[in-house]
Amino acid sequence: MSLSLSRGKQLDVGHHGIAQDDLPPMEQGTLDPRDWFKPTDSPAQPDASANPPPGLRPIELEIGSGKGTFLAQHALLYPEVDFLGIEWAKAFWRYAADRARRRRFDNVRLLRCDADMFIRHYVPDSVFQQVHIYFPDPWPKKRHHKRRLVQADFLRQLHRVMIPAETNPAASAPGPAGGSSASPTVQVGEQVSTSPRIHIATDHADYFEWMQEHATQVTDLFDRLPFESPKSAGEGELVGTNFERKYRREGRIFQGMILRKRP
């Protein structure tokens, strides 16, 4: 673990962190990540209609959560939504899970593993309401491009694990992570849109071009929309993650897109 992240403190992921070793063998079949949100040390909600039990609550996925800033912001803004972050780097995973534990976010879990492997081999169909991919590693060398996370085949997998668009009562309504026109101020507990969408942002021009090319290969599955900053983004920010805040000072250009699952 990186001491620069923990600053010498012992990090404790508690039940907010799920390690790769905690996953059952792949041969056992799919695993529903909504089960990870079942309360462990707090009693079940007496009024299920006020706060639906795990498995009935909307769940959103963030791939490459880093230090978990986006998850922390959104866990507070949308307490009625569950958020799963997948982070490969152990130091970041530990930091983000410890952060969620300390802040007692019952609606956040951090899984440490390769997101592609987990989604492809474990996640059943029709689980996630929204998917967030902010500043994925660009793999700039041509011979490494095949390692890029955002590519047509992976987008097809994400399409499979997202809820069906036809269950959506207001496909064009703004959701918790995007859309600012309907309501300029953030309301905790605000109604969540069920419009299933992938939100992607990058600071890498070549990767953005690649993303656009790959998005055109899946136009049968997704409509491409302009990026809409989540309500957690600060003044002048695209998303407001740690990565963006760090590199914004260098004057980097940030770009994004939204892929909305087609009915």
Ligand SMILES: C[S@@+](CC[C@H](N)C(=O)[O-])C[C@H]1O[C@@H](n2cnc3c(N)ncnc32)[C@H](O)[C@@H]1O
């Ligand atoms: C450039 S960082 C951005 C982190 C965060 N989203 C932010 O904006 O601050 C990319 C993150 O994605 C993680 N990552 C890269 N490939 C991954 C994969 N296949 N599965 C899970 N996490 C991955 C990296 O470990 C890293 O923390």
